[in-house]
Amino acid sequence: AQKVTQAQTEISVVEKEDVTLDCVYETRDTTYYLFWYKQPPSGELVFLIRRNSFDEQNEISGRYSWNFQKSTSSFNFTITASQVVDSAVYFCALLPRRDSNYQLIWGAGTKLIIKP
Amino acid sequence: GAVVSQHPSRVICKSGTSVKIECRSLDFQATTMFWYRQFPKKSLMLMATSNEGSKATYEQGVEKDKFLINHASLTLSTLTVTSAHPEDSSFYICSARSPGTQETQYFGPGTRLLVL
Numbered sequence: 001a002q003k004v005t006q007a008q009t010e011i012s013v014v015e016k017e018d019v020t021l022d023c024v025y026e027t028r029d030t031t032y033y034l035f036w037y038k039q040p041p042s043g044e045l046v047f048l049i050r051r052n053s054f055d056e057q058n059e060i061s062g063r064y065s066w067n068f069q070k071s072t073s074s075f076n077f078t079i080t081a082s083q084v085v086d087s088a089v090y091f092c093a094l095l096p097r098r099d100s101n102y103q104l105i106w107g108a109g110t111k112l113i114i115k116p
Numbered sequence: 117g118a119v120v121s122q123h124p125s126r127v128i129c130k131s132g133t134s135v136k137i138e139c140r141s142l143d144f145q146a147t148t149m150f151w152y153r154q155f156p157k158k159s160l161m162l163m164a165t166s167n168e169g170s171k172a173t174y175e176q177g178v179e180k181d182k183f184l185i186n187h188a189s190l191t192l193s194t195l196t197v198t199s200a201h202p203e204d205s206s207f208y209i210c211s212a213r214s215p216g217t218q219e220t221q222y223f224g225p226g227t228r229l230l231v232l
Contacts, residue, residue, distance in 0.1 A: 033219050045223035106159045
């Protein structure tokens with residue numbers, strides 16, 4: 001089965017706290033891509049990161065960091081020192097390489113609320 | 117990053133009319149475009165995949181005669197909701213990809229359709 005699970009439906013934290021959004025995936029493919037997208041209240045999906053299955057290096061971009069662990073099939077996303085502007089729904093997605101139609105498999109999304 | 121535009125951003129129409137939504141890749145040629153529908157507080161539901169110059173591939177349960185998709189060029193795809201009914205009211209989002217975007221789909225800002 002090919003599946004993405006974002007078990008956290010909603011997370012609420014106070015500004016400046018660190019927060020981690022979990023993403024667990026299932027795929028039979030050995031080559032695949034993982035993505036994170038942000039959807040603010042305006043609705044537009046903003047691409048945050050793409051990770052190739054062969055690249056397990058963690059990545060940091062400013063306050064954002066991603067922890068990719070193939071051993072646990074997880075690709076978690078951490079926001080450090082959260083800000084109100086980080087409030088959004090965050091989606092994790094999987095692209096199995098064998099899928100020639102390039103169709104993404106989406107998680108259900110995690111709604112992140114950052115309180116001032 | 118790659119930019120995708122979508123027009124209109126919001127449309128209100130009467131039941132029985134047809135509505136056309138345009139999706140354009142502004143700074144790259146999109147070999148594949150996708151149309152999604154998103155219900156409130158839900159994840160994205162893929163409606164169809166279209167490759168330039170060929171017929172769209174519709175997902176199971178999506179009526180191809182109701183949701184007409186035309187991918188006429190490498191930078192333009194259109195979705196026409198024919199004979200719209202209130203149940204067609206939703207948020208429609210397009211995305212585009214190309215070999216140059218390294219398997220990443222870039223999304224338009226979405227169209228909110230309200231059918232009265």
